[in-house]
Amino acid sequence: MEEKRLLSTLKEYFGYDSFRPLQKKIITSIFEGKDNMVIMPTGGGKSICYQLPALLLPELTLVISPLIALMKDQVDGLTANGISAAFINSTQTESEQEDIYKRIEENSLKLLYVAPESLQIIDRFLSDGKISLIAIDEAHCISSWGHDFRPAYTQLGYLKNRFPSTPIVALTATADKATREDICNQLNIPHAQKHVASFDRKNLSLEVRPGTKRLEQILQFVETRKKESGIIYCLSRKNTEEVAAKLKAKGFKAEAYHAGLGHEERTQIQDDFINDSKQIICATIAFGMGIDKSNIRWVIHYNMPKNLEGYYQEIGRAGRDGLASETMLFHSYADVVQLQKFASNSKNEAVQIAKLDRMKQYSEALTCRRKILLNYFGELKQEDCGNCDICRNPPQFFDGTILAQKALSCIYRLKGAEPITVLIDVLRGAQNEAVLEKNYQQLTTYGIGKETSWRDWQQYIIQLINLGYIEIAFHKHNHLQLTSLSKAVLFESKKVQLAKIPTQQEIQESAEKVSKSKDNSLFEKLRQLRLKLAQEEGIPAYLIFNDATLKEMEKKRPMTDDDFMQINGVGRKKMQDYGYQFIKEIIAFSKEKRTKKKTSKGNTFKATKELLDEGLSVEEIAVKRKLATTTVYSHLAKLYEDGEQIDLHQFVSGPDLEAVRKAQIELEDPPALKTYYEHFEESISYWSIRLALTILKKE
Known part of the structure; x- marks a missing residue:
């Protein structure tokens, strides 16, 4: 297949000007009729490896996928891009399935998604010439060495015997060497071309925290991320419900999601999350989400996962659009004990225990976490990543x-x-x-x-x-x-x-971050427009454009059709459907921006002073101004030093002030804040000390 046609198809239907690493190589191999094994991280662009060939191959592409939610999501996305796709499963009516059979007969369908359990339903409609390509998604499910073995997948080995001349492409986000070999053997494609992409998701920050006061830490974390979607993984159903209830009580749109809920309720919760009606899902680790949502900005593990494959796949659900996203894992001794019990009751106990040990070593590491993670998957990395908690704050x-x-x-x-x-x-x-x-x-x-x-x-x-x-x-x-x-x-x-x-104060200060998106930014206005259009059409917002595409629009500000088509993620159909509204919003914002004056540094202190005069507390000012509380305290100290009428005594108790005054005399050289903090054995907070010193300096 000539490169020019591949690239024009990529831009026309998917909106991208170039392939990601390995995509072109895999697609070329498919057109050569070879079987392929693809190991590519979540968000690495696996789907395009079979969706693009499906558009150019003469007959149907059959996609085996384990989850109904995932199939529906993929089909909605393809339809939004102007691609003819459908899925078959047991929840459909007879007439809905008959309509799909008719489209197969007429050769008007390019991709058909099927669960392994439903293969026999469509078998009578298919013959060896009728299918151009078979794609098996989440292929690790076929291997008992994998972290998510599903017995229904074991029947898939017959596909190569049934369709010997049809190329098979098996795809998964996570598989170590033993699992990769097992997948190929089970699928009867021992000579498949193996493509292993880099597992390094640079946009994901990695952090592990001690599992103490978890709920408090989570509430503190989400408080500055009120407009972002996230998932919290828990070990038990009870935990999912407790965490969701606590978040709801604080005004967050959160839901628990586990196998104990009815099918309809689970489907509704998933749809609400996909459509941004619900912001946070608290899910059991044992229950796969199966959601192809590109704008999940963070993933928290309330409990430690049982192996690195599962952990990697779960954190991989964040930041699929390539934008910076956060992951946090709480590690506790009690979780290790619980998982040890689970492993001792499993069939392949030795494998499970070994994998749990690696997970434990990762959680307790004092060296770059990304190096440990990549080394586990056979990708040896020498340099530190700079985007994990150990790299950012090396232990002393x-x-x-x-x-x-x-x-x-x-x-x-x-x-x-x-x-x-x-x-x-x-x-x-x-x-x-x-x-x-x-x-x-x-x-x-x-x-x-x-x-x-x-x-x-x-x-x-x-x-x-x-x-x-x-x-x-x-x-x-x-x-x-x-x-x-x-x-x-x-x-x-x-x-x-x-x-x-690290002290609780240090953990809190590193956790407090300014909310990333301001209400009046162009990104926020484009996000609101996207949500409005999505609600009108009844589809998830990210299927119109993902966050990365909106960020590029914010940066490049396209104001003509030609400029708009240059944005990554804008294909021909989406340009026709939505270009006018987005260009109109960008032009309006640019005019509005030119008429506004920039806020000076002095004004930001003044704004804090005005809110303080209105009677707001430091915490309320921080929330209202979307600042860290530490920033507000620094404003107060600076205003006081500059002669503003502020009573700092209301923030420092009399005994604390006297203790700092006494320490000032006892400690010979006026030392750093940290020395005072350690002198008081953490009994007086950093900011009480800082404000006390400010008062004493003025005296």
Whole structure:
């Protein structure tokens, strides 16, 4: 197939001027009649690899897909691009299916999506010349080595025998080496051309946080992202409902989504999410979303996933349009224990345990997370990524030998017969039932770690487990026991380096971000226009144009049909259907922008002062102005220094002010804020200290 025709078809129907890496190579191989195995990350452009050939091949392209929601989404997207496509499944009426059979007979259908369970329904309409291409999506489902094995997929091996001259293309976003080999063998395409795209989704930021106060952290996170869509994955149905209820109570459009809901209810929730009527879905990890939604801006894992394949696929649902998107994983000891139990009950226990261990290592890593993730999929990366929490805030190490000796001694005194919770309670000198009932208050190690917080002890002990000084006896109620390495620390003066635990204040400050899109931006106006058109047509907004296309319109401001056609994602049909309205909006915005004066830096302080004078609190000002609370506090300090009439004493208590005054005398050189903060052992917040120093300076 000549390149000129491929490129003109790509622009005409999909709106792109060039292929992404590997797409052209895969498409060329299909036209040569070869079988192909495609491993391409979510959002990497897998669909075009078979959708574009389908337009140029003479007969029907058959697509095997596991989820009804995904099929419907794909067909809606193709129809919006002017491509003849349909799907068949068990929910359709007889007359709806008859209409599709008629289109097959007339050769007026280019793509037909079918679930593996429905293959026998259409078998009588197909013969070896009638199908030009067979595409098997989510192909990892055929392998018991994969992370999402589905028995219905195992029948697909007959397709190559039934249609020997038809090329088969198997596609998946995640598969390690063993799974790739197994897929090809199961599908009877052992000699398939293998295409493995880069797994590096640079637009996804990666972050792991300790699993403490999860709901509080989630509420803080979504507060500055009120117009963005996101998914929260949970381990249990109960958690999905609890998180969704908490978000709803705070005014967010959130819904729980799990296998316990009825089919109609699940379908409605999915449709609402796709159509932006619902903003947040709290879903069970075990239940695949199957949503081809390109403008999901963030994914949170409330619990730790059971393997890196599942985690990678789930975070891959964010930022499919290529724009910057965020992912956050909460890691807790309790999740590891729960997943360990699940794995021990599975058929391939050894494989599951090994994969869980890799997931755990990723979560607890102190090195670039993207390197670990890419290395797992066989893509070796040397340099750090710069877009994960470790790269952004590399851990600071300190001599943790004494802390380690305290923890190890306490485990020895407890005779390795208690889990982490009791160990920490004994170290901190707690007086609860678990401690007093067994007379642990009599131990020499009782209370030797009371100066360290419960949360910090938990993190230090996890580090000691990772370093190999402590092991978890899963088969003995998760008791912590000493390893052979611990003797060197206890008796041979071996030094132990531990990573400093960030304070809650530091976590909060790094989490507080200014909302990315302003209400009066061109992007926001184009987004509103897109939503209005989508509602009128009854289709998801991103099927009109995705966020990346709107961002390019905002940047390039096309004001003629020719300029509009140069935007990535604008094909001929979409230009005809929507070009006029979008160009009109861009022209109107540009005129409005020219008449407005830019706000000066002084005005931003003034705006904070005016809201304060109206009686608003710092938190209310931050929400109203879409600023971080830390920014508002810095405004107040600057205004006070510049002589504005502001009573800073209302934000600093009398005892805190006196404590800072005393510390100023005790600490010889006027030190950095951080030194004050550590001097007070985190009992006074950063901003109380900063404002107190501002007051004292003026005095």
